[in-house]
Amino acid sequence: MATRVTRAPATLTAFVLHRYDWSESSLILDLFTREQGRLGVIAKGAKRPYSQLRSVLLPFQRIQVSLGRAPKTDSTGEPTSEVQTLRAAEWAGGSAMLTGAALFSGFYLNELLMKLLARSDAHPALFDIYAGTLSALGGNDEAALRAFEVSLLKEIGLLPDLSLVTLTQEAVRGEQRYALLAEAGVAAPRATDPALPGSVLIGLQAALEHGSVPALQQACALALPELKAALRGLLHYHLGSPVLRTRQVMLDVQALDR
Numbered sequence: 715m716a717t718r719v720t721r722a723p724a725t726l727t728a729f730v731l732h733r734y735d736w737s738e739s740s741l742i743l744d745l746f747t748r749e750q751g752r753l754g755v756i757a758k759g760a761k762r763p764y765s766q767l768r769s770v771l772l773p774f775q776r777i778q779v780s781l782g783r784a785p786k787t788d789s790t791g792e793p794t795s796e797v798q799t800l801r802a803a804e805w806a807g808g809s810a811m812l813t814g815a816a817l818f819s820g821f822y823l824n825e826l827l828m829k830l831l832a833r834s835d836a837h838p839a840l841f842d843i844y845a846g847t848l849s850a851l852g853g854n855d856e857a858a859l860r861a862f863e864v865s866l867l868k869e870i871g872l873l874p875d876l877s878l879v880t881l882t883q884e885a886v887r888g889e890q891r892y893a894l895l896a897e898a899g900v901a902a903p904r905a906t907d908p909a910l911p912g913s914v915l916i917g918l919q920a921a922l923e924h925g926s927v928p929a930l931q932q933a934c935a936l937a938l939p940e941l942k943a944a945l946r947g948l949l950h951y952h953l954g955s956p957v958l959r960t961r962q963v964m965l966d967v968q969a970l971d972r
Contacts, residue, residue, distance in 0.1 A: 726750060727806065728779050729844070730771055731824040735761075742797065743771060744828055745779065748841040752833045755781065757800040767803055774820050774848050776808040796833055809849050816851035819859055823847060826863070829953055830870055839925075840869040846927050856942070860934040861927060863945045868922055872952055874899035876919040888913035894944040896951035908943035911936075 731752070732744040739762050743755045760767040770777055782799035812820045823844060831837070843865045850858040867873035874880045879892070880899025886892060892900050892915060893907035903909040914937045921930035934941055 724749070724781070726753075726779050726781065727841075728753075728777050729775070730773050730777070731828050732773075733771065741771065743800070746824075746827055746831075746841065746844065747779070747836075748838050749836060751835040751837060752827065752831050753781075754797040754833065755779070755800045756797055757803075760800075767800075770803045770805055772811070773824065774809075774812050776806040776845060777803050778806045779803045808845075812848070812851060814852075816855060819851050819855050820848060822859070823862060826866060826949070830866060837869050840865060843927055850931070856938050857931040857935040860938065860941050860945060861930040863949065864918060864922070864930065864934065865927075867945075867948065872948070876900060876915040876922075886912040886915050888916055894948060896948050908940045908947070910940050910944060914941070 726745075726747040726749050728745045728747040730743055731746050734742040734744075736742045736756060739759050741757045741760045743757055745753045745755050747753055757767055757771060759765050760771055762768075779800060780802040782801055827844070843862060847858050847862045864873065874894075876894075877886050878884065878900065879886060880901060886900060888911070890912045891903060891909035892912055893903035893909055894915075895901055895907065900915065914933065917933035917936065918930065921933045
């Protein structure tokens with residue numbers, strides 16, 4: 715009788731985006747993995763006092779995880795369950811834990827990923843950008859956040875070519891100003907639209923095509939207030955929500971400090 719060979723579970727590189735209590739001793743995790751995108755995972759026994767997972771399953775720390783068998787699929791190939799079982803996890807090195815304003819910024823990145831990324835849709839380039847952005851927080855957070863927002867929108871297909879006027883496909887002119895609109899892409903600004911210099915849009919597009927995160931952050935730094943307003947409008951349109959939970963908490967904390 716032939717012996718059945720059980721395939722060892724793959725090891726994935728991941729970050730914990732969020733943790734939910736599942737029972738008195740276990741957690742459900744929202745993981746962002748480099749190889750398989752966002753995954754829902756059950757970490758059984760992770761809350762027990764002597765579980766080695768307690769010090770590993772933390773946000774903003776790169777980890778290596780091994781998962782159980784992939785979820786069963788239906789006749790169309792879609793998974794019948796989104797949740798897998800965590801078999802093992804270990805710390806994979808990385809930066810120190812975020813603190814202060816950088817901590818809020820990190821949770822903001824996580825909330826964007828949870829709300830805008832579909833499950834089981836791999837984005838390895840975005841994973842690397844996320845990891846690099848976490849390392850950059852605590853320095854020029856504003857430029858790092860804007861660069862991540864631009865990268866995220868590009869990765870999920872919601873960012874137009876910033877070097878072209880979307881409607882006419884004419885080249886953006888460096889000396890003119892343009893709006894970045896969810897329903898119209900790069901366009902002539904209306905009276906109430908935040909307007910960006912064409913030179914900034916051209917620089918952003920060049921950095922995106924080059925794939926350089928530092929260059930993208932430098933391009934963002936040239937027009938931070940205008941870019942923040944433009945990207946906020948774009949993100950809120952696609953999120954369907956005027957204020958993210960993380961941002962509201964940050965505003966509340968800032969109000970208490972006044």
